[in-house]
Amino acid sequence: MTSVFNLIHEHQAIIYIVVLMIFVGIEVIGSVPSVLHTPLMSGANAIHGVVIIGAIIVMGKAEADNYLALALGFLAVVLGTLNVVGGFVVTDRMLEMFSKKKNPPKL
Amino acid sequence: MEFNILSLIYLLASVTFIVGLKMLSHPTSARKGNAVAAAGMTLAIVGTIFLYNEDGETLGNYGWIFGGLAIGSVVGTLAARRVKMTAMPEMVSLFNGMGGACAALISIVEFDHLIHQPSLSQTFLFAGIEWPKEGLLLIILLGLIIGTVSFAGSMVAWGKLNGSLRDFSFRGQQAFNIGLLLLILGLATYMVVALPANAQLLFYVIFALSILYGLFFVFPIGGADMPVVISLLNSFTGVAAACGGFLYDNKVMLTGGILVGAAGTLLTILMCKAMNRSLTNVLIGAFGGNTAAVAGGIAQGSYKEISLSDAAVVMSYANKVMIVPGYGLAVAQAQHACHELEKLLAAKGVKVSYAIHPVAGRMPGHMNVLLAEADVSYEKLLEMEQANEAFPTTDVVLILGANDVVNPAAKSDPASPIYGMPILDVELAKHVIVNKRSMKPGYAGIENDLFFRPKTSMLFGDAKKVLQDLITEVKNS
Numbered sequence: 001m002t003s004v005f006n007l008i009h010e011h012q013a014i015i016y017i018v019v020l021m022i023f024v025g026i027e028v029i030g031s032v033p034s035v036l037h038t039p040l041m042s043g044a045n046a047i048h049g050v051v052i053i054g055a056i057i058v059m060g061k062a063e064a065d066n067y068l069a070l071a072l073g074f075l076a077v078v079l080g081t082l083n084v085v086g087g088f089v090v091t092d093r094m095l096e097m098f099s100k101k102k103n104p105p106k107l
Numbered sequence: 108m109e110f111n112i113l114s115l116i117y118l119l120a121s122v123t124f125i126v127g128l129k130m131l132s133h134p135t136s137a138r139k140g141n142a143v144a145a146a147g148m149t150l151a152i153v154g155t156i157f158l159y160n161e162d163g164e165t166l167g168n169y170g171w172i173f174g175g176l177a178i179g180s181v182v183g184t185l186a187a188r189r190v191k192m193t194a195m196p197e198m199v200s201l202f203n204g205m206g207g208a209c210a211a212l213i214s215i216v217e218f219d220h221l222i223h224q225p226s227l228s229q230t231f232l233f234a235g236i237e238w239p240k241e242g243l244l245l246i247i248l249l250g251l252i253i254g255t256v257s258f259a260g261s262m263v264a265w266g267k268l269n270g271s272l273r274d275f276s277f278r279g280q281q282a283f284n285i286g287l288l289l290l291i292l293g294l295a296t297y298m299v300v301a302l303p304a305n306a307q308l309l310f311y312v313i314f315a316l317s318i319l320y321g322l323f324f325v326f327p328i329g330g331a332d333m334p335v336v337i338s339l340l341n342s343f344t345g346v347a348a349a350c351g352g353f354l355y356d357n358k359v360m361l362t363g364g365i366l367v368g369a370a371g372t373l374l375t376i377l378m379c380k381a382m383n384r385s386l387t388n389v390l391i392g393a394f395g396g397n398t399a400a401v402a403g404g405i406a407q408g409s410y411k412e413i414s415l416s417d418a419a420v421v422m423s424y425a426n427k428v429m430i431v432p433g434y435g436l437a438v439a440q441a442q443h444a445c446h447e448l449e450k451l452l453a454a455k456g457v458k459v460s461y462a463i464h465p466v467a468g469r470m471p472g473h474m475n476v477l478l479a480e481a482d483v484s485y486e487k488l489l490e491m492e493q494a495n496e497a498f499p500t501t502d503v504v505l506i507l508g509a510n511d512v513v514n515p516a517a518k519s520d521p522a523s524p525i526y527g528m529p530i531l532d533v534e535l536a537k538h539v540i541v542n543k544r545s546m547k548p549g550y551a552g553i554e555n556d557l558f559f560r561p562k563t564s565m566l567f568g569d570a571k572k573v574l575q576d577l578i579t580e581v582k583n584s
Contacts, residue, residue, distance in 0.1 A: 007242040014353060018365050024125060025369025032132035034381060034465045034490060037374065038472035041338050042199045043131045043141050044370055047124050048344045049206050050148065050363035053155045054213045054351035059175065060159065060166025062216075069216045070168070074175050076212035081179020082186075083206035084152075088145040089187035090198055091131075095138035097479035 039094045046087025052080030116154035117359035123147025124363050128370060134485075151359050152176075192477055193437040196468075197268040200337045203344055204261030210254030210347035214247045215314070217354060221247065222307055241299050243354070248295045250350035251310075252317045257343040259321025264333050264340065267325075276327035281391055287320045332389050334466060334473075335378050339386075342371025381465035381529075410546070413564035415573070418505075418540050419580030425502035427458045429494065431531055432478065434468050435508015435543065439570035442481035445507065448578050449483065455581070460487045462494030462504075462531050464512035491531060498535035506533065506541045508570050514555045523553060539563045542573050 008015060032040055055076035062069035123143050130140025159166050166172070183202075190198045221243060266272030277283075291313055298309050328336055349364030351357070379386050413421075422428050430449065436442060449459045461483065467474040475488060489497060498504070506513055509531075516523040517530045533539050539562050546558070546565075557563055566573060 006239060010238075010242075011353070014356070014358075014361060017358065017361055018349070021362055021365035022369040025128075025366045025371075026373045028125060028129045028366075029132045029370045029373060032374075032377070033134065034377075035463075035472050035475040035488070036132060036134060036137060037378065037465075038195070038199075038476055039137055039141075040128075040131050041341060041371070041374060042195075043137075043144065044128065044345070044367045044374070045199055045203050045206070045341050046141075047128065047144055047148070047363050048341070048348045048367040048371075049202075050120075050124075050151065050360050051206055051210045051213070051344070051348035051351050053151060053357060053360050054348070054355060055175075055209050056152065056155050056172055057159060057161075057166065057355055057357075058213050058216045059168055059172050060156070061161070062168055062171075064168075068219055070171065072212045072216050073168075074171050076209045076216075077172060077175030078179045078182075079205040079212070080209040081176050082183040083202050083209060084148055084183070085180045086183035086187045086198070086202045086205075088141060088148070089184050090190070090195060090202070091141045092138065092145075093187065094195065094476050095141055097476060 039091055042087060042091040042094060046084060046091055049080060049084030049087055052077065052084050055080040113154050113158040114358075116150055116158070117357070120147040120151035120154075120359045121362040123150075124359075124366055128366060191440075192480055193434075193440070194269065195476070196334065196337065196473065197265050200261045200265040200268065200333075200340075203337065203341050204258045204265065206344040207254045207257030207261060207340070207347060210250050210344065210351055211258060211314075211317075212254075213351050213354075214251035214254065218244075218247050218251070218310055222310075240302065244302070245295075245299050246350050246353045248298065248310075248313065250347050250354065251314060252291060252295065253343050253350065254347035255314060255317035256321040256324065257340045257347060259318045260325040260336065260340045260343075263322055263325040264337050268333055272326075274327065274329055280323065280327050284320065284323050287316060287323065291316050291320060328390065335375055335386070335389050338371055338375040338378055339390075342368045342375065345369075345371055378466070410558050410563065410565050413540060413566055415566070415576050416580050416584070418564075418566055419577055419584050421538060421540070422452060422457065422503050422505065422577075423455055423581050423584050425457055427460075427497075427501045428452060428503045428505060429460055429462050429489075429497065429501045429533075429536065431462045431464075431504060431506045431509050431513060431533060432467060432474050433507060433509020433512065435510075436570050437468055437473070437477050437508070439508065439572075441507065441569075441571035441574050442477045442483075444571050444574035444578065446478070446481040446483050448574055448581065449487070451578060451581050460489050460494075460497070462491070462497075462533075463488050464491055464509070464531055467509060467512055491529060495532050495535075498532050501536040502538065504533045504536045504539045506539065507574070508542065508544075510543070510555055511553070513557055514553065515557055515560075516553065516555070519556075525553065533557070534560065534562060537562070540566055542566045542568065542570055544569060 029040060059073035059077050062073050124147055127140045127144025130136040130143060156172060263272060294309060294313050298306060325336055345364045345367030349361050349368060352361030352364055376386060379389055436445060452459050461478060463474050511525055513531050513533050514525060517525045517528045520526060541558060541563055558565060
């Protein structure tokens with residue numbers, strides 16, 4: 001039990017970030033119109049692709065003879081990149097259509 | 108020095124995520140918001156590759172890193188560019204699964220590091236921070252469980268949306284699921300508290316059980332509820348990413364992950380609200396569970412058909428026409444033809460608008476995206492409340508491949524699985540013309556009484572074909 005308290009004490013700053021971010025996350029999308037639900041979900045999907053950074057760290061730290069770390073790290077980088085790149089591109093494609101209609105092409 | 112610059116980069120990236128998400132929730136700024144977040148992400152990735160260092164050591168294996176990035180980028184871009192508009196929900200689910208898998212893999216590798224440490228001291232130096240071993244293990248396990256469940260669940264959701272997986276449930280599945288979840292949590296707690304000698308075996312057992320739980324978690328949930336599930340899994344992946352941020356004391360992973368975790372949860376709740384159901388109801392839900400009771404529920408009556416030329420005449424001489432698009436329209440790729448018909452009718456002085464149910468299509472807002480693709484003007488799209496106010500003064504309602512969102516059973520039949528879902532009250536209009544390919548029930552697998560009502564006439568055929576024929580007829584009439 002003590003270790004749990006220690007953990008919280010050691011990581012105070014991070015825990016504060018977590019709590020505040022929860023409120024920010026809720027606040028920031030609170031007024032989204034239902035029209036934008038799909039693009040927003042897709043955009044949020046791309047943002048959690050930030051997990052790629054963890055994958056890069058794992059990959060970059062892997063020793064040359066640790067095949068498990070190398071193979072899994074590599075796979076993680078590929079999958080994480082798919083999440084980030086695919087996510088942002090799909091979102092952009094969806095939103096492209098919205099903006100097209102906002103400024104109708106001049107004939 | 109470099110590491111300090113990286114901190115600044117992470118701070119910037121975190122701000123872009125927040126600003127990006129904020130901009131994404133307003134129609135005018137949404138696209139820019141996406142670009143802002145993407146720019147922040149790129150910055151964070153490049154910064155990590157070149158500036159990250161741990162105890163004075165920089166990252167290596169550049170070949171592998173860049174190889175992985177290149178493969179992921181090329182495949183991701185191609186997949187995202189080529190995917191059809193109708194298949195986008197699947198795509199989002201698939202990408203979400205990739206993120207979950209990525210988080211799980213990180214946990215696996217870090218656990219492997221941890222278990223092979225020679226020293227068995229109580230504290231443990233990791234990424235420059237003194238950790239109690241339990242704390243480290245807890246975070247690794249959390250990342251593993253949440254990431255894996257999100258991955259397995261997303262794969263099932265993906266399979267269901269593209270039609271390769273059917274709903275599947277068995278008696279006592281809820282109890283089984285809860286038991287499975289408790290077992291996973293129990294094993295994880297035991298592992299953290301007791302640090303047993305066979306930890307490695309236990310770790311992989313938890314991994315396998317998490318996959319199983321992810322599968323069984325999504326399997327029984329009906330296809331119509333997939334958007335909610337994807338949104339929920341999306342926030343799971345966010346939390347899994349945040350676990351990685353905890354592990355590496357990496358603030359950008361933490362902010363990004365928690366931000367998406369919180370926003371995703373709220374979005375999930377907003378979607379449920381749009382369907383007037385609670386999240387518990389969706390998850391433990393009626394769908395799938397009691398379809399047997401519903402199948403024999405409503406007796407088939409007789410329906411009447413309308414010919415193309417009659418339909419064209421009725422619409423041409425109407426004052427107000429409301430189009431209710433559904434997934435059938437999307438499947439037939441008929442949004443352009445639909446827009447053309449709308450323009451044609453408008454030229455004849457008919458007031459045309461679209462009634463958009465919040466969950467029409469396969470994802471909330473999916474229909475808006477599709478109609479936007481066909482250049483339908485934003486002002487013509489009515490949200491459900493506006494549409495329901497407009498129906499009593501509407502002459503003709505044209506339903507294109509929508510079914511469950513106009514099913515009166517949602518109001519009148521407490522036994523129906525969609526009971527309580529707000530629907531478009533199309534019956535308030537003078538005429539209802541329903542275009543469907545056949546009398547087959549909709550996505551939720553339930554009969555629709557609307558088709559047998561006296562005001563309703565059926566116009567069978569593929570939505571695109573029917574619309575093109577209607578356009579010809581309207582031109583001639």
